[in-house]
Amino acid sequence: MKKSILKLLESKIKGEVHNEKYFRNFYSVDSSSYQLIPQIVVIPTDEEDIIKTIKIAKKYKTSVTVRGAGTGLVGSALNHGIIIDMKKINFIKINKKSAIVGSGILKGKLDIELQKKGKFFPPNPSIGNFCSLGGMLGNNSSGSRSVKYGSTIDNVKEVTIIDGNGKKIQLPKNKKISKKIFQNILIDDKKIPKTSKNSSGYQIKKVTSNKEAHKIIIGSEGTLGII
Ligand SMILES: Cc1cc2nc3c(=O)[nH]c(=O)nc-3n(C[C@H](O)[C@H](O)[C@H](O)COP(=O)(O)OP(=O)(O)OC[C@H]3O[C@@H](n4cnc5c(N)ncnc54)[C@H](O)[C@@H]3O)c2cc1C
CATH class of the missing domain: 3.30.43.10 (Uridine Diphospho-n-acetylenolpyruvylglucosamine Reductase, domain 2)
Incomplete structure (x- = not known):
C-alpha cells in the first residue's frame, strides 16, 4: 500500500x-x-x-x-x-407513512423505533436484528413476510447514492438521471425466469418507469454506488 x-x-x-x-x-x-x-x-x-x-x-x-x-x-x-x-451513518426519521434512515442503521434498531409508533418495515430476513438497512438494500433482502409484502425493493421509495465519481445522486428525485436509467433498460422477457424472486443481476424488471429508477440500485450489492 x-x-x-x-x-x-x-x-x-x-x-x-x-x-x-x-x-x-x-x-x-x-x-x-x-x-x-x-x-x-x-x-x-x-x-x-x-x-x-x-x-x-x-x-x-x-x-x-x-x-x-x-x-x-x-x-x-x-x-x-x-x-x-457505514455503521456511523445511522440516523432515523419516522414520518407518517415512511421512514428516512441512514444506511448503517441496524434493522433491529429501526424495528424498535417503528414499534414505538405502531409501525413496521416488512422485509424480514432471518438474520433479523443484526443486518443493516444498507445491506438489506444491497442484497434486496426478503424473509418470512415476503409473500405478502414483497422484498426490500418493493418497500423503498427513494434512494440517495454516492456514485463511483463521488457524485451524490437522489433517485427517482433526480429526474434527468432517472429518465436516462429507464430509457436505457432493455428487457428480453424470454431470458428472465418467471419466479417471485430473482437475485441474478440488476433488478431491471422492477424499473417500470422513471419513478422506479431507484430500484436499479436495490440488489446491486454496492456495485452502482454507496447508499
Ligand atoms: C443466518 C442468516 C439468515 C439469513 N436469512 C435471510 C432470509 O431469510 N432472507 C434473505 O433475503 N436474506 C437472508 N440473509 C441474508 C441477509 O439478507 C444479509 O445477510 C443482509 O441483508 C446483509 O446485510 P448487512 O448489513 O450485513 O450487509 P453486508 O453483508 O455488510 O453487505 C451485503 C452487501 O450489501 C452491500 N452494501 C452494504 N451496505 C451498503 C450500502 N450502504 N450501500 C450499498 N451497498 C451496500 C455490500 O457491499 C454487500 O455487497 C440471511 C443471512 C444470514 C447470515
Whole structure:
C-alpha cells in the first residue's frame, strides 16, 4: 500500500481511518467462508467523508467496497482495497407513512423505533436484528413476510447514492438521471425466469418507469454506488 493514500485519507476524513493489522483482519471476513484482507478501513461520519474517500480512492486507483453489518453470505462485503463501514451513518426519521434512515442503521434498531409508533418495515430476513438497512438494500433482502409484502425493493421509495465519481445522486428525485436509467433498460422477457424472486443481476424488471429508477440500485450489492 502507498503510504500517501493513507496519509491523505487521515488528513481529509472526519471519521475513522485504520490500517492496523487487527482492524484489517477483522474486516477481512464476513459471514461467508471467504477472506480478503483490505488495505484500509474507513468509518465515515457523514456524506462528505464518503465523497472524499471515493475521490481519493479513484485518484490512487484503489477499489472500494461498502460494508453494512457483514452478515452477507457470499463475501460481497470483502475487498483488498478500501472498506467503507457505514455503521456511523445511522440516523432515523419516522414520518407518517415512511421512514428516512441512514444506511448503517441496524434493522433491529429501526424495528424498535417503528414499534414505538405502531409501525413496521416488512422485509424480514432471518438474520433479523443484526443486518443493516444498507445491506438489506444491497442484497434486496426478503424473509418470512415476503409473500405478502414483497422484498426490500418493493418497500423503498427513494434512494440517495454516492456514485463511483463521488457524485451524490437522489433517485427517482433526480429526474434527468432517472429518465436516462429507464430509457436505457432493455428487457428480453424470454431470458428472465418467471419466479417471485430473482437475485441474478440488476433488478431491471422492477424499473417500470422513471419513478422506479431507484430500484436499479436495490440488489446491486454496492456495485452502482454507496447508499
Ligand atoms: C443466518 C442468516 C439468515 C439469513 N436469512 C435471510 C432470509 O431469510 N432472507 C434473505 O433475503 N436474506 C437472508 N440473509 C441474508 C441477509 O439478507 C444479509 O445477510 C443482509 O441483508 C446483509 O446485510 P448487512 O448489513 O450485513 O450487509 P453486508 O453483508 O455488510 O453487505 C451485503 C452487501 O450489501 C452491500 N452494501 C452494504 N451496505 C451498503 C450500502 N450502504 N450501500 C450499498 N451497498 C451496500 C455490500 O457491499 C454487500 O455487497 C440471511 C443471512 C444470514 C447470515
